[in-house]
Amino acid sequence: MSDDESISRLLAADPAQGHATDLAALRRAVDTRLEADPERSAPATPAPRDELAERRARRSRRMSWVAGAAASVIVGVSGYLVGAGGAGGGGGDSAGGAAEDVDTFVASEGDEADTGIADDGGAGEATEQTDELGVMGGSDGSSGPAGAPEGRVAFEASGLTDERTAAEAFAYDATGVATAEQAQQLADALGVVGTAVQEGTAWVVADGEGRRVAIEGDGAATFGYSDPTVTAGACADVRGDVSDPDDLGTCEAVDDPIATARDFLTSVGVDSETLELVIGASSLGEVVVDGYPAGSDAAGQHLWSVVVTAGGVSTATGPLAPLTSIGSYEVISPVEAVARLGDSRFGAFVTSQVTQIVSQDHGTWTPSEGGTLPWAVTTHTITGADLVLAGYPLGGGAVGVLPTWRLTSEDGGTWSVIAVTDEFLDFGASGD
Amino acid sequence: MADDAVPAGPRDQAWFDALFAEHARAVHRYFLRRAPHDDAEDLAADVLATAWRRRDDLPEGHELAWLYRTAGFVLANYRRKGRAIPVEELPDDADGEYASDPADIVVEDEAVRRVLAELSPRDRHVLLLHVWEGLDGEALGQALGISRGGAAAALSRARARLREGWDDRVEA
Numbered sequence: 001m002s003d004d005e006s007i008s009r010l011l012a013a014d015p016a017q018g019h020a021t022d023l024a025a026l027r028r029a030v031d032t033r034l035e036a037d038p039e040r041s042a043p044a045t046p047a048p049r050d051e052l053a054e055r056r057a058r059r060s061r062r063m064s065w066v067a068g069a070a071a072s073v074i075v076g077v078s079g080y081l082v083g084a085g086g087a088g089g090g091g092g093d094s095a096g097g098a099a100e101d102v103d104t105f106v107a108s109e110g111d112e113a114d115t116g117i118a119d120d121g122g123a124g125e126a127t128e129q130t131d132e133l134g135v136m137g138g139s140d141g142s143s144g145p146a147g148a149p150e151g152r153v154a155f156e157a158s159g160l161t162d163e164r165t166a167a168e169a170f171a172y173d174a175t176g177v178a179t180a181e182q183a184q185q186l187a188d189a190l191g192v193v194g195t196a197v198q199e200g201t202a203w204v205v206a207d208g209e210g211r212r213v214a215i216e217g218d219g220a221a222t223f224g225y226s227d228p229t230v231t232a233g234a235c236a237d238v239r240g241d242v243s244d245p246d247d248l249g250t251c252e253a254v255d256d257p258i259a260t261a262r263d264f265l266t267s268v269g270v271d272s273e274t275l276e277l278v279i280g281a282s283s284l285g286e287v288v289v290d291g292y293p294a295g296s297d298a299a300g301q302h303l304w305s306v307v308v309t310a311g312g313v314s315t316a317t318g319p320l321a322p323l324t325s326i327g328s329y330e331v332i333s334p335v336e337a338v339a340r341l342g343d344s345r346f347g348a349f350v351t352s353q354v355t356q357i358v359s360q361d362h363g364t365w366t367p368s369e370g371g372t373l374p375w376a377v378t379t380h381t382i383t384g385a386d387l388v389l390a391g392y393p394l395g396g397g398a399v400g401v402l403p404t405w406r407l408t409s410e411d412g413g414t415w416s417v418i419a420v421t422d423e424f425l426d427f428g429a430s431g432d
Numbered sequence: 433m434a435d436d437a438v439p440a441g442p443r444d445q446a447w448f449d450a451l452f453a454e455h456a457r458a459v460h461r462y463f464l465r466r467a468p469h470d471d472a473e474d475l476a477a478d479v480l481a482t483a484w485r486r487r488d489d490l491p492e493g494h495e496l497a498w499l500y501r502t503a504g505f506v507l508a509n510y511r512r513k514g515r516a517i518p519v520e521e522l523p524d525d526a527d528g529e530y531a532s533d534p535a536d537i538v539v540e541d542e543a544v545r546r547v548l549a550e551l552s553p554r555d556r557h558v559l560l561l562h563v564w565e566g567l568d569g570e571a572l573g574q575a576l577g578i579s580r581g582g583a584a585a586a587l588s589r590a591r592a593r594l595r596e597g598w599d600d601r602v603e604a
Contacts, residue, residue: 006547006598007591010563013541016464021457022473029477030452034484 152377155341155409159383160334167331167387167403169420174321174399177221178203182320187213189267190225219399220319220391223268230311231286251285252310261289261306264313268320275304285309291318323401331419334385337405340417341382345427348417382415384408390416395429438495443487455496456480458565462503465564467510475510479503497574500565504557504575547597555590562587 176182180196180203187194187205192213194205201217209229216222254260258277265272275291282288291304304318332340340346365374390404403419418425437454439447459479463472479502483490490498539545548556558576561567567575573583 006594007563009541009544009598010548010559010594013539013544014465014564015539016461016564019461019464019469021460023452023456026456026460026473026476026480027452029473030480030484033477033481 152375154377154379155338155415156379156381157335157338158381158410160338160385162333162335164333164336164421165331165387166328167419169326169329169403170323170389170401171326171394172220172319172321172391172399172401173324174219174221177321178215178217183213183215186215186223186268189269215320219321219393221321223316223318223320225268225313225316227312227314230309231314254285254287254308254310257287257289257308260308260313261291261316264306264316265291265304265318268316270304270318270320280305286314321399326400329403329424330421331387331403332405332421334382334405334407337385337407337417337419338382341407341415346417348415350413350415380409380411380413382407382409387419388416390418392418438492440492443490448484448487451483451490451495452480455499458496459499459503462500462565463507465560466507471510475503475506478506482506491574494571494574497567497571500561500567500575501577543598543601547594547601550597551590551593554586555593558583558586559590559594562590 178201180198183196183203183205187196190211190213192205192207192211194207196203196205198204199214202214203217204212204214206212211227211229212225214224216224257279261277262272265275272291275293277289277291280288280290287308289306289308291306293303304316306316307314341348384407386406386408388404388406389401392400392402394400404416405419406414406416408414438451441447456476460472460476463475467475479499482502483495483499539548551559558572561572561575565575568587569584570580572587573580576583576586578586
């Protein structure tokens, strides 16, 4: 018997064949081991975050896309709203100033945002960036009431400025967008043959093959499209567990997904020049193309998401309502923002969980009559502040995209709070 | 086998993310081949965590070979202790004595399994790195911690022993 046969039999006997690697689980296992280390992974040279000039420069860079985009029909983030408390927007408003439920919600079908506790970003798969802008949309999936998720917390500012500034604010104007006529027009443009019907507050056109166009009646007039005739599902099932990423099995490769996504967006009237199209988390036979605000360097929350297969666009979602500027608003200082974290009227929300849990030594307490009671409070020292934009429901289905301070603490947590000064907030307004 | 995908430059988080994206699967598969599958993920995580802690040690352009070498140490430690624990310093395992327990090399092909078991641990070590991990030349030398020439010689011997064992098995 030849050398070749023994080798080829050995090769064929590879025990790893047919076994997939769960990269996300593996990455979590790695991060768990590293978290216990004193030298936790950190960037080589963290940039200073409390330089006023640097903040201004970053802010003007980030704002420029919004200012330019407001002039055209652009699309803002769909549905990552603060305080909406449920799909469809407009909900969750409180009466009488009680603390709002700041659960995020997912406005449209097929939206991939988590609504669970946000990762600290260490997981192997594509996690959302939690700093830098564009995150019009507020949180990346955190949940839980503001400021108090871990119980007894206090915040203090360190190294932040107490200078106030101003920033531009925006609002979606979904008026007249979610209508039967608009839905029909979009369906015609995409070749979906059917009549627009109302489903809840959405207008929907569906054809006999399951292709569907929908415009939600939410504050961003969220668009949803699905075409089951071109999904990659079947070929992915056949392939099973092969772990070689280059082996497509029976799935066809997707040719130029970005161009396909761009063409699609143009057909539904979205000016794709205002978007930066980037390939996002993709799987077998399907390429996800995410649209970020142009000039945002694909950081923060994406606005549109188009999934492309060899057969074409299989799903797409994004906001159709134009974003319009509502002018320049005075903005509180970072120091004042830290104070707001403790004031539940402002509905501050956790954007990313604290990564370093400091175990507290509770000691032992012996009961004694009239003695003081131990009441350990976790203090987060806020050392970083970035001015970003986030979406907020304003009642009646309206959505504002407003200046927001994104505050980061030394122990790796991030909180966001509305940055507009008190003078511009009508605390007595009635809810939805 | 140069690793073009892992960037040169500072060994920061971005570097590690790239290293992970490029090689985590290979490290995991190394253990799928040599240890009970339930432990493979833990063992792979140990290697990758070590890669971060010792990030300045990874030779640029040969990161994967370093990972395999470290995997060998982790595997040896696992074999001695019977469970996956982080490797700190291990004596150089030049003989590949602890590289794997044949019983853990779960190969369904019984003929192959028997022939493999008959090889010396050293031969098995070299051979599997070549046949299953696809290492050759410089990369094989680095993974073994020996020179390229030494690796070629070791591989040649191992293949010959495999062939002999195979022929004996078939003729038996």
